[in-house]
Amino acid sequence: MALLKVTSPHAHGPRSTGGVMQQVILATIPGVAALTYFFGFGILINMLWAIITALACEAAVLKLRKRPIGFYLKDYSAVVTAVLLAIALPPYAPWWLIVLAVAFAILIAKHLYGGMGYNPFNPAMVAYVVMLVSLPVQMTQWAAPISTDVGSFIGPVDALLNSLGLINAIDGHTMATPLDVLKQNNTLMMDQLWQENTQFGLFAGKGWEIANLGFLIGGLYLLWRKIFTWHAPVSMLATLALLTLITYDGGSSNSGGSPLFHLFSGATMLGAFFIVTDPVTSTVSNRGRIVYGVCIGILVYIIRVWGSYPDAIAFAVLLMNFAAPFIDHYTKPTTYGYGKQS
Amino acid sequence: MADTSYKDITILGLWKNNPALVQLLGLCPLLAMTGSVVNAIGMSVATTFVLVTSNIDVSLIRNVVSDAVRLPAFVMIIAAAVTAIQLLMQAFTYDLYTVLGVFLPLITTNCVILGRADAFACKNNVFASAYDGLMMGLGFSIVMFLLGFFRELFGTGTVFADMHLLFGPIAQNWTWEVFKDYPQFLYIILPPGAFIFTGFMIAIKNIIDNHFEEIQKAQKAQEPKEDRRVRITGTIS
Numbered sequence: 160m161a162l163l164k165v166t167s168p169h170a171h172g173p174r175s176t177g178g179v180m181q182q183v184i185l186a187t188i189p190g191v192a193a194l195t196y197f198f199g200f201g202i203l204i205n206m207l208w209a210i211i212t213a214l215a216c217e218a219a220v221l222k223l224r225k226r227p228i229g230f231y232l233k234d235y236s237a238v239v240t241a242v243l244l245a246i247a248l249p250p251y252a253p254w255w256l257i258v259l260a261v262a263f264a265i266l267i268a269k270h271l272y273g274g275m276g277y278n279p280f281n282p283a284m285v286a287y288v289v290m291l292v293s294l295p296v297q298m299t300q301w302a303a304p305i306s307t308d309v310g311s312f313i314g315p316v317d318a319l320l321n322s323l324g325l326i327n328a329i330d331g332h333t334m335a336t337p338l339d340v341l342k343q344n345n346t347l348m349m350d351q352l353w354q355e356n357t358q359f360g361l362f363a364g365k366g367w368e369i370a371n372l373g374f375l376i377g378g379l380y381l382l383w384r385k386i387f388t389w390h391a392p393v394s395m396l397a398t399l400a401l402l403t404l405i406t407y408d409g410g411s412s413n414s415g416g417s418p419l420f421h422l423f424s425g426a427t428m429l430g431a432f433f434i435v436t437d438p439v440t441s442t443v444s445n446r447g448r449i450v451y452g453v454c455i456g457i458l459v460y461i462i463r464v465w466g467s468y469p470d471a472i473a474f475a476v477l478l479m480n481f482a483a484p485f486i487d488h489y490t491k492p493t494t495y496g497y498g499k500q501s
Numbered sequence: 502m503a504d505t506s507y508k509d510i511t512i513l514g515l516w517k518n519n520p521a522l523v524q525l526l527g528l529c530p531l532l533a534m535t536g537s538v539v540n541a542i543g544m545s546v547a548t549t550f551v552l553v554t555s556n557i558d559v560s561l562i563r564n565v566v567s568d569a570v571r572l573p574a575f576v577m578i579i580a581a582a583v584t585a586i587q588l589l590m591q592a593f594t595y596d597l598y599t600v601l602g603v604f605l606p607l608i609t610t611n612c613v614i615l616g617r618a619d620a621f622a623c624k625n626n627v628f629a630s631a632y633d634g635l636m637m638g639l640g641f642s643i644v645m646f647l648l649g650f651f652r653e654l655f656g657t658g659t660v661f662a663d664m665h666l667l668f669g670p671i672a673q674n675w676t677w678e679v680f681k682d683y684p685q686f687l688y689i690i691l692p693p694g695a696f697i698f699t700g701f702m703i704a705i706k707n708i709i710d711n712h713f714e715e716i717q718k719a720q721k722a723q724e725p726k727e728d729r730r731v732r733i734t735g736t737i738s
Contacts, residue, residue, distance in 0.1 A: 267697065292687055292688055292691070293685075293686045293687040293688035293689075294687075295687075296684070
């Protein structure tokens with residue numbers, strides 16, 4: 160009779176890292192579908208490049224580091240990084256930009272820091288910021304959503320040819336994003352902006368509001384499946400909503416847009432549910448997650464309204480990744496049976 | 502230390518004790534001023550000049566200055582040498598002088614220079630010190646040049662741009678466009694690119710060192726072992 164000595168914790172989660180990551184990928188589907196419907200097939204082509212590059216880079220670097228390749232490839236973390244990066248990058252960026260960004264994310268931001276579970280910064284956001292700082296021209300070319308005056312639906316073949324640099328599918332079909340328009344105009348009234356620019360939709364940007372709604376649905380699904388807790392995303396969104404509510408005066412674009420506009424513009428929902436909740440780079444305790452989310456919300460507002468970049472999720476998340484260990488230190492839950500002081 | 506041979510000084514300065522890759526001293530100019538080849542060359546010429554002159558001077562006064570005040574004395578000497586090179590560059594390569602800006606006077610605080618003064622020049626004769634300064638400067642310059650070359654290449658797609666700042670009008674057309682239509686990759690020209698490239702250079706140096714070490718080990722293992730005699734008489738203390 161074998162008596163195994165088993166120590167706590169006795170309750171085992173049935174979930175593996177790979178299972179969690181698969182759920183995350185699954186949850187991006189509504190948002191990606193909305194983006195594809197409004198902006199054409201570019202995002203799917205990007206995703207293809209990104210996943211191929213991510214798997215190749217991951218396998219190569221694991222071989223160099225003499226780690227089991229199959230084991231780490233099966234945890235899908237490289238695919239999640241690739242998918243999130245492909246969503247964040249402009250849908251009609253050239254293929255080399257996607258490959259470069261994903262390679263940077265996997266090789267430098269993830270594996271040079273120690274690989275899965277050791278990276279202090281979210282690899283997708285590091286790569287996004289590197290590209291944004293380095294290649295401002297390519298990184299700010301956004302296709303116009305369909306149902307605007309210059310928008311047209313771009314099919315899979317055109318998207319692929321555009322990605323390879325053979326045709327320019329978005330020539331004449333680009334537009335400033337709503338956040339960009341708001342940033343450039345700070346003397347007009349909101350109503351005027353809405354009338355003069357066709358990219359504004361019901362309460363935020365056309366296409367953008369639906370895509371954000373898609374990511375919100377995906378995020379709620381993950382929340383329901385208990386992939387992450389509500390603390391970080393809800394506190395981030397609440398902070399952003401509160402700050403915009405306080406400063407929004409109802410009309411002038413100088414005051415930075417309504418709470419609904421900010422919640423459903425740019426990468427807000429993608430950031431809140433897919434980036435901020437990254438278990439590796441965020442804080443550990445629930446109290447810490449609230450502090451983390453609130454700080455990201457504040458930073459997003461500050462950078463969007465007063466900074467020089469139109470969107471701010473990546474910068475805010477990276478800045479708070481820096482601070483996550485510090486927050487962890489001060490929000491350590493007290494051990495049962497011990498007093499308040501550490 | 503006094504009987505260090507010139508061959509040893511050369512190997513130490515250029516490879517084994519390279520100021521940039523092994524001692525990791527003087528990182529501030531190394532990282533900040535290697536965005537292009539011309540900046541790197543300008544900076545390394547200035548640094549090498551200061552290294553040689555300060556090493557000579559420190560070596561000359563090494564028996565006169567007491568130990569207690571040696572560091573302030575060294576810093577004074579280095580500051581004087583830096584002022585000299587600053588005035589020289591202002592006179593002859595004014596444009597480069599404006600590009601290098603604050604990093605030129607900052608050579609005073611470069612740890613390589615004070616480090617060599619304290620570790621070598623104040624214990625050795627003038628010629629050995631001058632040679633040590635030259636070799637350390639060369640080791641530093643080679644790394645600076647390589648960093649500048651690769652950062653300019655991958656940052657802008659060209660190399661040797663603006664060389665006329667240093668070499669006058671003849672160098673006007675030295676710009677070599679390696680990649681056509683290369684989109685400027687700002688990240689590599691900015692400081693983070695310097696960190697990454699320096700890291701890769703250190704890694705490559707370590708790989709080469711390990712490789713030679715293994716070869717040496719393999720050679721040693723192949724050599725026939727000397728026959729050992731077992732000592733059987735006497736007492737073991």
